[in-house]
Amino acid sequence: MIDPNALIAAIARSGDREAFAALFDHFAPRVKGLLMRGGASAELAEEVAQETLLAVWRKAGLFDPAKASASTWIATIARNLRIDIARRETRSRLSQVYEILDEEAPEQPDATLSGAERDARVRDAMTRLSPDQYRVVELAFLEGFSHQDVAHRLAIPLGTVKSRLRLALSHLRGRLEDLR
Amino acid sequence: MSIAHRPSDETLAAFAAGQLDEGLAVVVACHVEANRESRQRLRELDAVQGALLDAIEPVAMAAGPRDASGIAQGAPDSAAPVSEAGMPQVLRPYGFGPWRPIGIRIAMRRVEVPGAGARVFMLRAGPGIALPHHKHTGVEWTTILAGAYEHEYGRYAAGDFDEADAEHEHTPRVDPVEGCTCIVAMTGNVLLQGWLGRMLQPLVRF
Known part of the structure; x- marks a missing residue:
């Protein structure tokens, strides 16, 4: 390591x-x-x-x-x-x-987490996503946010992509806001 | 003070990931520069990319490291020109057209964003006037740079981000005292209405 x-x-x-x-x-x-x-x-x-x-x-x-x-x-x-x-x-x-x-x-240091702490928490929050949510986040970040493409790649309906991504992003945000 | 208008999580994530059209990205960047909450969110979304990098399956490199010994260390020269007074720093890399009047107390200037699919321009409107009533086929994203306007979704002041898509149809009214200067990125076609709309049309479709 x-x-x-x-x-x-x-x-x-x-x-x-x-x-x-x-x-x-x-x-x-x-x-x-x-x-x-x-x-x-x-x-x-x-x-x-x-x-x-x-x-x-x-x-x-x-x-x-x-x-x-x-x-x-x-x-x-x-x-x-x-x-x-x-x-x-x-x-x-x-x-x-x-x-x-x-x-x-x-950034104002007192108002926010240090970068290293924030990164550790984002990492932790990412591990708590369901595999489905993780995959949607990964595809969106790496291939783009065209839901049509992501839906096609994962062979799931467009609405499912949208709701999964929204849910994943709000989980990530929620985990971080709890800790602020 | 009203609640700041900020981009959706998804828009910020697409910006962080470098997946937005450059014209739309520039307007988001003007907002992020002015809004602490969005800057903080952006750092978190950057950290998502760090986490993805850590978790990814490595792919063997075809070649070893290039010889870095000839490469100077340290910050590169800051070649970016100084921005005009009162303009967002993130616009430093871009050129601008001249301000052109497009009506009574409304002026517009093009922001030159090479390679962007969206059209980017700044709009400056005097106190109290109504901006052209319009519909569009794509998206219209706006960051307020100075002053304010108001429409059916609320009041938008300096630093606020207004994310409108094809379903929205609105008539912003400019602040009666401060006027308003904003930067706008538009995709698709704009369907302007009224005499002002007809004047604006050829300029929007540059």
């Missing part, structure tokens, strides 16, 4: 190659798996995974474990790069929008 926070810190501190290799071995195949689950080709998924880990190397000094877990940080970098690469020909600027939102508006 690796300690991603320590590895990222080592990269930030001294450009530690071994730490980078360990982080790559853990996260690159997962980013690739995530992209492919979302319908990306193996080539595109590989490219996004490579670029994501290079961005982790470059931005290691900006990682703040109080704001989010390493997995969440890396997942959002992968999301931005997926958008950049998939919409390259249209000169999409959406990833800049996400970056601006991320740097803007520091």
Whole structure:
């Protein structure tokens, strides 16, 4: 089991190659798996995974474990790069929008959970979803929120997709609000 | 103070997942920048993606790590231009057309969002006027940037998000004192009514 926070810190501190290799071995195949689950080709998924880990190397000094877990940080970098690469020909600027939102508006620490606590609770709440709900959330996040597509993939009626997704999202929110 | 109008969970989740059309996403981002509750929700939805990443079945990479040694560490240069005063920071990456009057005390300016399916524009209306009565075939998402308007679903003030779909038909009335400036993303066709609607039509369908 690796300690991603320590590895990222080592990269930030001294450009530690071994730490980078360990982080790559853990996260690159997962980013690739995530992209492919979302319908990306193996080539595109590989490219996004490579670029994501290079961005982790470059931005290691900006990682703040109080704001989010390493997995969440890396997942959002992968999301931005997926958008950049998939919409390259249209000169999409959406990833800049996400970056601006991320740097803007520091949260008030007393009013909210720390990033690491929030991540742990979201993770816990995710494990409490029924397998059906989990699958709908996963498909929506990775393949898009077109209910028609999700309904088709899962071979369930459109109304069931809508209600399942709504229920799953409200369960997640409920679990977090209880703890705020 | 009234309750803030915020996007549905589903809309925020689609935004977090990077699954929204860029035009719609820009309007959501203007709201998120201004609304603390939605920012907090967005962090939670980002954490959902972290949890999905942890749980996913890894797929072996075809190649090992690229040599990162030549790549400089540290923050990239902030190349994004400074935003105009009073404009949301998230609009920094985008260009704008000129303000063009489209009626008495109503002006409109295009927001250039390359690759967006939705049309994005800003609308500025003087105090007390009624915005064109209209229906549409797609969705119309609005974030109020300054001032306020009111329609049958409530009062929408700076930072509020108004998520209307094809079933809604409304006639917003602009705040009698403050006026209203908002950013709008529209999909589908707009069916405007009345003389103002007829003036607005060719501009909306740019």
